Amino acid sequence: MIKRRILSLKAAVFFGIFFGISVPMLAAAFFTIYSTKAKLYEDFARYRSATTKNVALAMTDPIFYYSPNNGSLALGIIKQDERVTSVEVFDTMKNQPFIQFSIPDRNRGGIYSNREMIYKDQMQLGWVEVSFSDAMLTDEISQKKDLLVNVFGLTMLCMMLVMYPLLYLKMFSPMKRLLDQAQRLRENRFEDEFRWNGSDEMNSLGQSFELARISIMELINMLKNKNSELEKLYVTDRLTQLYNRHKLDEVLENERIRSRRFGRPFGVILMDVDNFKSVNDTYGHQAGDHVLTEIASILRDNTRKTDVAGRWGGEEFLVIVPETTPESIMELAEKLKDAIAGHHFGIAGRKTSSFGVAVYRQHEQIKDILSRVDEALYRAKNSGKNLVCAEAD
Numbered sequence: 001m002i003k004r005r006i007l008s009l010k011a012a013v014f015f016g017i018f019f020g021i022s023v024p025m026l027a028a029a030f031f032t033i034y035s036t037k038a039k040l041y042e043d044f045a046r047y048r049s050a051t052t053k054n055v056a057l058a059m060t061d062p063i064f065y066y067s068p069n070n071g072s073l074a075l076g077i078i079k080q081d082e083r084v085t086s087v088e089v090f091d092t093m094k095n096q097p098f099i100q101f102s103i104p105d106r107n108r109g110g111i112y113s114n115r116e117m118i119y120k121d122q123m124q125l126g127w128v129e130v131s132f133s134d135a136m137l138t139d140e141i142s143q144k145k146d147l148l149v150n151v152f153g154l155t156m157l158c159m160m161l162v163m164y165p166l167l168y169l170k171m172f173s174p175m176k177r178l179l180d181q182a183q184r185l186r187e188n189r190f191e192d193e194f195r196w197n198g199s200d201e202m203n204s205l206g207q208s209f210e211l212a213r214i215s216i217m218e219l220i221n222m223l224k225n226k227n228s229e230l231e232k233l234y235v236t237d238r239l240t241q242l243y244n245r246h247k248l249d250e251v252l253e254n255e256r257i258r259s260r261r262f263g264r265p266f267g268v269i270l271m272d273v274d275n276f277k278s279v280n281d282t283y284g285h286q287a288g289d290h291v292l293t294e295i296a297s298i299l300r301d302n303t304r305k306t307d308v309a310g311r312w313g314g315e316e317f318l319v320i321v322p323e324t325t326p327e328s329i330m331e332l333a334e335k336l337k338d339a340i341a342g343h344h345f346g347i348a349g350r351k352t353s354s355f356g357v358a359v360y361r362q363h364e365q366i367k368d369i370l371s372r373v374d375e376a377l378y379r380a381k382n383s384g385k386n387l388v389c390a391e392a393d
Helices: 001-016 022-058 060-062 069-073 135-159 162-185 203-236 245-262 278-282 286-299 326-341 366-382
Strands: 084-091 096-102 110-118 123-133 266-273 308-313 315-321 353-359 388-390
Touching: 001 286, 001 388, 022 060, 022 084, 022 123, 022 135, 060 069, 060 096, 060 123, 069 096, 096 366, 162 278, 203 245, 245 266, 245 315, 245 366, 266 286, 266 326, 266 366, 278 286, 286 315, 286 326, 315 326, 326 353, 326 388, 353 366, 366 388
Parallel strands: 353 388
Antiparallel strands: 084 096, 084 123, 110 123, 266 315, 266 353, 308 315
């Protein structure tokens, strides 16, 4: 079957040779060369104009405040552009040059200069003149010309006297579809489907592209799922499935920024399981893990969707409570304390927890509120446990 396909393409080329397309192909080659050259110089002209305007805009404040150092810094990027040979900035207010630099090594090929006036609040401050070399452009045009000449020359040798309609049906039209398909793949438009129904080489190549697209889509979906899993693992405590310390630190900082910007209060609840070590010592670590996972469920079931609960470390848990007041956060802590005290933890029986509560104060750092809530928890522990203590005034 593959051999028949190869013979079919060879037959199409063989019969096409007799109809002679060397002249149209050669004309197309020269047209492409000159049209490409014209377009490249048009793009070069637009680039020169845009670059000069950007330099003029960058020089507005340096000239207005007469800061040549800032002006030199602003020209740092344009100096790296090998097409730029020189830049002259003139201060018309002081009637003297402001900044000048020239790179003689870049004075190759044709030199083009663009001038742009510098204004601030409709007041003319000066002008900037940027000179550009078209050496890189001529090199690019020469390369493109050589490439086109080689491609079209080889094509004319191979396709001499080829019948245009036959070439169009067998090569040009499928090639156009292949280029369109490749362009969409290059632009990451993997959702676009291409159907190839033929049996020749072009259709086989198009079908290969389509299979590659399908494989890429499957790989992307797999990577998205893996990334989601990794992201979840990165911020989640493996045992309790609550947020871990890393994520809690991030949420705390975000709440601090939000509170300072909008004046919205937030508070934190720090809780510690009372006498947790005795559970591990008496019933084993599996029983201790069971207590921690059950407490995590209690925190999830008794907090709002806007609250953020996480494992702070060991048997300590932290709850971040946005949009709260001292009274409301105390009520929530009491609610959590009662829910834990009323829960049966299997072999470990009944357990209690101690709570510290603190509300963020404007302009303090996260370490400050954490210090205060830790002190409140310490007082709850030392006052008999199974208590909720607010921060000290």
